[in-house]
Amino acid sequence: MKKFKFIQFLMIALISGSLITFYACSDDDDDDVVVVDKTELAAKIQEAENLIETTTEGTAEGQYQPGAKAELQEVIDLAKAVYENVDATQTQVDNAVIALDAAIEAYEARKVIPIAPEDLVGHWTFDEGEGTQVNDFSGNNFHGTLTTGHSHWGAGTPQWTTDRYGNENQALYFNSGANVEIPFNAQLNPSQAITISLWMKPDDLDDPWANNYMVSLNRWNGYKLQLQDAPKVFFTIKALHDGDEVYHDRDNESPTINLGEWYHVAVTYKDGEMAFYLDGTQVKLWDNxxxxxxxxxxxxxxxIGQDLPTGIYSDSEESPFYVNWGGYFKGILDEVRIYRSALTTTQIQSIYELEKP
Incomplete structure (x- = not known):
């Protein structure tokens, strides 16, 4: 961002300076014919425009960070003003080429480099904006389906909504059991460690549902990330320790969450440690x-958005899928990632810096 602003400032300064110099010339020079070559500038403008047309903003690998296109376009517009100016000097044109070349380089530097791609199991950006499928950008093709929730919760359906950048239909609103269902794969059930990263904007924590499930693999019998009514981020995972099955359920302890606000949330788990992160900062580390x-x-x-897939709920209290023990999320979710490793603090910070508005 700062580099782009510097380039824009430099571009304006170069152009303005050249114009001042040009109009300071005397009338005695009117008979001189000056040939200004704009060929290189035209090619550079075309290169920059092609780059904007053929690339996509987003947070997935190979995309470009949100806002990058607008910043490059500003420099393109300045360069085009020089190109279209019949009084432009060669110095002015050359300076425009230099500035636009630097802007293209800065744009390329904003290409998304994936965090721990070898451990990324699933990445759902919710950028489709329409339809009933959300794509997995991890490369594993664990695509999800927008699914109506159980009637016990009100049979809600995920709705496309505005994301944290203000882009329409680039996130999903969940309520009344609305959920995204992703077919089971063993990779979604990591055996050594796990990280879940997402953006959330919680709406409400209505009684009696203090179980605002954001991501769940068979509730507490696998793992689940949710909000409690405190409200705090809460994670439960079933683990195997010395041959025994144990349940670890912890929260972020402090601070509490403000409803109606965007947060980046991440939780990591590995043998002996569970860590919670809010907006890229580790807020709690459990070592037990x-x-x-x-x-x-x-x-x-x-x-995603409900504690279980809608189709497996049961009305029997004897069933591990008893509907009354469940819950759902009320609010907006975006950019859900699952890793098969416990990411480091630096890696979590990198995701936050990449995805923050």
């Missing part, structure tokens, strides 16, 4: 969570 994530005996699809 031994074991490794347990592997599900029977596959259960991953659910």
């Amino acid at each position: 969570t031994p074991g490794t994530p347990i592997q599900l005996d029977s596959p259960v699809n991953l659910s």
Whole structure:
């Protein structure tokens, strides 16, 4: 961002300075014919415009950071003003080429470099804006389907909505059990460690539903990330430690969450440690969570926005899928990532810096 602003300032200064110099010339020079070559500038403008037309903004690998196109376009517009100016000097044209070349270089530097791509299991950006499928940008093709929630919760359906940047239909609003269902795959059930990263804007924590599930793989029998009514971020994972099955459920302890505000949330778990992050900063590290994530005996699809896939709920209290024990998220979710490793603080900060508005 700062580099782009410097380039824009430099561009204006170069052009303005050249114009001042040009109009300071005397009338005695009117008979001189000066040939100004704009060929290189025209090619550079075309290169920059092609770059904007053929690239996509976003947070997935190979995309460009949000806002990068607008910043490059500003420099393109300045360069085009020079190109279209019949009184432009060669110095002015050359300066425009230099500035535009630097802007293109700065734009390329904003190409998204993935964080720990070898450990990325799933990445759902929710940028589709229409339809009933959300794509997985991890390369694993764990695509999800927008699904109506259970009637017990009100049978809600995910709605496309405005994201944290203000872009329409680039995030999903969840309520009344609305969820994204992703078919089970063993990679979604990591065996050694896990990281979940997402953006949330919680709406409400209505009683009696203090179980605002954001991401869940078979509830507490696998893992689940949710909000409590405190409100705090809460994570539960079933682990295997010394041959015994144990449950680790912890929260971020402090601070509490403000409803109606955007937060980047991340939780990491590995043998002995569970860490919580808000907006790129580690806010709590628990060091009393031994074991490794347990592997599900029977596959259960991953659910975003509801504690279980809608189709497996049961009305029986004897069932592990008893609907009354569940819950759903009320609010907006975006940019959900799952890793099969416990990312470092630096890596979490990098995701936040990449995705923050």
